[in-house]
Amino acid sequence: xxxxxxxxxxxxxxxxxxxxxxxxxxxxxxxxxxxxxxxxxxxxxxxxxxxxxxxxxxxxxxxxxxxxxxxxxxxxxxxxxxxxxxxxxxxxxxxxxxxxxxxxxxxxxxxxxxxxxxxxxxxxxxxxxxxxxxxxxxxxxxxxxxxxxxxxxxxxxxxxxxxxxxxxxxxxxxxxxxxxxxxxxxxxxxxxxxxxxxxxxxxxxxxxxxxxxxxxxxxxxxxxxxxxxxxxxxxxxxxxxxxxxxxxxxxxxxxxxxxxxxxxxxxxxxxxxxxxxxxxxxxxxxxxxxxxxxxxxxxxxxxxxxxxxxxxxxxxxxxxxxxxxxxxxxxxxxxxxxxxxxxxxxxxxxxxxxxxxxxxxxxxxxxxxxxxxxxxxxxxxxxxxxxxxxxxxxxxxxxxxxxxxxxxxxxxxxxxxxxxxxxxxxxxxxxx
Numbered sequence: 001x002x003x004x005x006x007x008x009x010x011x012x013x014x015x016x017x018x019x020x021x022x023x024x025x026x027x028x029x030x031x032x033x034x035x036x037x038x039x040x041x042x043x044x045x046x047x048x049x050x051x052x053x054x055x056x057x058x059x060x061x062x063x064x065x066x067x068x069x070x071x072x073x074x075x076x077x078x079x080x081x082x083x084x085x086x087x088x089x090x091x092x093x094x095x096x097x098x099x100x101x102x103x104x105x106x107x108x109x110x111x112x113x114x115x116x117x118x119x120x121x122x123x124x125x126x127x128x129x130x131x132x133x134x135x136x137x138x139x140x141x142x143x144x145x146x147x148x149x150x151x152x153x154x155x156x157x158x159x160x161x162x163x164x165x166x167x168x169x170x171x172x173x174x175x176x177x178x179x180x181x182x183x184x185x186x187x188x189x190x191x192x193x194x195x196x197x198x199x200x201x202x203x204x205x206x207x208x209x210x211x212x213x214x215x216x217x218x219x220x221x222x223x224x225x226x227x228x229x230x231x232x233x234x235x236x237x238x239x240x241x242x243x244x245x246x247x248x249x250x251x252x253x254x255x256x257x258x259x260x261x262x263x264x265x266x267x268x269x270x271x272x273x274x275x276x277x278x279x280x281x282x283x284x285x286x287x288x289x290x291x292x293x294x295x296x297x298x299x300x301x302x303x304x305x306x307x308x309x310x311x312x313x314x315x316x317x318x319x320x321x322x323x324x325x326x327x328x329x330x331x332x333x334x335x336x337x338x339x340x341x342x343x344x345x346x347x348x349x350x351x352x353x354x355x356x357x358x359x360x361x362x363x364x365x366x367x368x369x370x371x372x373x374x375x376x377x378x379x380x381x382x383x384x385x386x387x388x389x390x391x392x393x394x395x396x397x398x399x400x401x402x403x404x405x406x407x408x409x410x411x412x413x414x415x416x417x418x419x420x421x422x423x424x425x426x427x428x429x430x431x432x
Contacts, residue, residue, distance in 0.1 A: 005030075005031060005034070006027055006028070006031040006294075006297055006298070006301065007027075009026070009027040009030060009031070010023050010024065010027040010294070013026060013027065020287060020340050021283070021286045021287035021289075021290040021291070022290065024287070024290045024291050024293065024294040024340075024343070024344070025047075025051075025290030025291075025293045025294065027294060027297075028047075028290075028293035028294040028295075028296065028297040028298075029044065029047050029293055029297075031297045031301060032044060032046060032047065032293075032296070032297050032300065035297075035300065035301055046296060046300075047293055050292040050293050050295075050296040051289045051290065051292060051293060052289075053292055054288050054289040054290070054291060054292025054293070054295075055285060055288060055289045055292075057165045058244065059161050059164055059165050059172055059243070059244060060161065060162075060165060060285065060288065061244045061247075062156070062158075062161050062172075062243055062244040062246075062247040063158055063161060063162075063281060063284055063285060064277065064278070064281035064285070065244070065247030065248055065250070065251055066156055066158055066161075066247045066250070067117070067158070067277045067280050067281045067284070068251050068273070068274070068277040068281075069247060069250045069251055069254055070117030070118065070121070070277075071117065071273050071276055071277045071280075072251065072254035072255060072258055072265070072273060073108065073121060073225075073228070073254050073257075073258075074117060074120055074121040074124070075258060075264060075265055075269060075273060076254060076257050076258030076262055076264055076265060077258070077262045077264040078108075078121075078222075078224070078225035078228070078257065078262075079104060079108065079121045079122055079124070079125045079225075080125045081218070081221040081222045081224075081225055081262075082104045082107060082108070082222050082225050082226075083100060083101075083104050083125050083126065083129070084213040084218040084221065084222070085213070085218040085219055085221070085222035085226075086100040086103050086104055087100055087212065087213055087218075088212060088213040088214065088215045088218040088219070089215070091212055092207050092208050092209075092210055092212050093204075093207060093208050094198055094199050094202070094203065094204045094205070094207060094208070095194070095195035095196075095198035095199050095203075095204065096195075096204075096207060097126065097129060097130050097133055097135065097204060097207055098130070098135070098139075098140075098143045098191075098194040098195060098198055098204075099191050099194065099195055100126070101122060101126040101130070101140075101143050101144055101147055101194075102143065102146075102147040102150075102187055102190050102191050102194060103187070103191075104122055104125075104126070104147075105118055105119075105122045105144070105147035105148050105150060105151065105187075106147070106150050106154060106183070106184065106187040107225075107226075107229070108121060108122065108151065109150050109151040109152075109153070109154035109155075109157075109183065116148070116382050116383060116385075116386050117151075118147075118148040118151040118383075119144055119145055119148035119383040119384075119386040119387050120386050120390070122144050122147065122148060123141070123144040123148075123386060123387045123390040123391070124390060126140065126143075126144055127140045127141065127144060127387065127390050127391045130143075130204070131391075132206070132210070133204045133206050133207035133210060134203060134204050134205045134206040134207065135198070135203045135204050136203065137391040137392065137393045138391070138393045138397035138398050138400075138401065139197070139198075139203060139398075139401050140387075140391055141384065141387040141388045141390070141391035141393055141398055142376075142384070142387075142398040142401035142402040142405065143190075143194050143401075143405075144383075144387040144390075144391075145375075145376040145381065145383040145384035145386070145387040145388070145398070145402070146190050146194075146376045146383070146402060146405040146406075146409070147187070147190060148375070148376075148383045148386075148387070149186070149372040149373070149375040149376050149383055149409070150183050150186050150187045150190070150372065152179075152338065152368055152371060152372055152375070153179045153182055153183030153186055153365075153368055153369065153372055154179060154180060154183035154184070154187075155175075155176030155177070155179055155180060155183075155233060156176060156232060156233075156243060156246065156247065156250075157175070157176065157179060157368070158284070158339070159338050159339065159342065159368050159371055160172060160175040160176060160179060160364065160368065161243070162288065162339055162342050162343070163175060163342055163346065163364045163367065163368070164364075166342065166343075166346045166347070166350075167346065167350065167360050167364065169360040169361075170360040170361045170364050171432060172242075172243045173236060173243065173427075173430075173432050174361050174427040174432035175361055175364050175365070176233070176236070176243065177426045177427040177430050177432055178361045178362070178364070178365050178423045178424060178426065178427050179365055179368065179423075180426055181422050181423065181425070181426055182365055182369060182412060182416050182422060182423055185412045185415070185422070186369070186372065186409050186412045189408040189409055189411060189412045190405050190408055190409060192408060193404035193405050193407070193408050194405065196404075197401060197404060224257045224261050224262070225257070228250065228253060228254070228257075231249065231250070231253060232246050232249065232250050233246075235249065237430065284339055287339060287340060287343065288339070288343060291340070291343035291344065294343070294344065295343070295347045298347055298348070299347070304347060304348055304351060305351070307348055308348075308351040308352055308355065311324070311352055312352065312355050318356050321352065321356070322417065325349065325352070326366075326370060326413075329341065329345065329367070329370045329374075330370065330373065330374075330377075332345070332374075333370060333371065333373060333374025333377055338368075338371035338372075338374060338375065338382075341367075341370075341371055341374070342367070342371070346367075349363075349367075359420065359424060361423065361424065361427060362416075362420045362423050362424055365416060365423040366413065366416060366417060366423075369409070369412065369413040369416065370413065372409065373406060373409055373410060373413070376402055376405070376406070377402075377406060378395050378396070378398070378399060378402070379395070381395070384398060384402070
């Protein structure tokens with residue numbers, strides 16, 4: 001009865017507009033109190049303990065740093081220079097600017113671990129450029145929102161950091177390596193419908209008449225941005241620093257590029273950058289901490305074992321259960337952000353993963369692919385919210401375009417399920 005109340009109270013508070021972190025913490029605390037009605041303080045001393053335990057994890061130190069990296073590179077002008085370089089390579093023509101937008105978003109995924117930050121950086125440059133070339137704003141917002149979803153697959157990734165904290169058998173370096181190939185495949189998969197729709201609907205008629213940037217000059221301008229993922233990922237692979245230390249290195253590198261090289265960031269801008277990053281980091285980490293209370297109530301109320309037994313004994317078989325979980329997460333992903341999905345469902349799903357002996361790294365990639373899909377699946381699509389705000393269009397206007405891109409990325413998820421080595425080959429090769 002109390003276990004049912006846990007989920008009912010959580011859903012009721014969400015529908016009333018209570019922030020998701022507060023809903024998780026309040027529902028968990030109320031149910032802990034009801035389950036321990038006969039004990040001193042109703043067992044509520046466990047609440048601050050689990051609040052602290054939810055945050056006291058070394059890998060989470062990387063989260064505010066990678067959020068800060070995203071904010072710094074958003075203002076440093078790196079995105080604009082990468083766009084000019086990409087246009088210099090692929091040239092002008094119908095469907096080329098959407099291809100460039102996706103390619104630049106994939107590349108920025110190797111710098112920042114936040115999808116919304118990526119959508120803001122790419123959208124600020126590409127949506128205006130695509131509008132000048134004759135692309136409808138709703139289409140441009142769809143392309144940018146979908147492209148930014150590759151950010152949480154291509155390392156470094158905040159989602160992988162959160163997952164590694166919750167799953168002992170999945171290290172951050174192994175997850176970073178595992179996400180590389182699926183992330184690149186997801187980006188290429190998005191390019192196909194984006195270019196096809198542009199040419200089918202005769203968008204971008206003015207693009208061919210726009211000037212093509214000179215190759216060598218654009219390469220010289222983009223070199224500092226191109227070097228960032230090499231420094232971050234190469235340094236981790238070489239053993240120079242851990243993922244958490246890599247985030248700090250990336251912050252100082254971004255500040256150097258923005259303040260010394262491009263001079264697009266002034267000293268007076270630092271306060272705004274730090275404030276915005278601090279606010280976003282606080283929201284993420286507060287949700288993580290309050291979810292620790294919810295997870296504790298799940299375990300003490302004995303919810304996890306009955307749910308696991310019910311799913312395992314449903315008669316669906318291994319792949320039937322996997323399909324059921326994906327369908328559940330697709331539905332949930334329309335309403336919750338990725339970090340919240342991880343925090344709520346990973347404790348419930350981990351016993352199922354162990355029962356079927358699924359590789360936790362592979363399952364983490366599948367779960368992150370699902371979260372990536374959710375980032376541009378209406379009605380609550382965080383990336384799409386950002387890109388629609390930049391394009392000044394309602395989210396409903398993007399549905400006709402975004403559906404094809406959802407389908408193409410879903411096919412990548414099916415490929416990773418059918419061929420686990422797409423995710424596991426690189427970590428194994430690198431020795432993780």
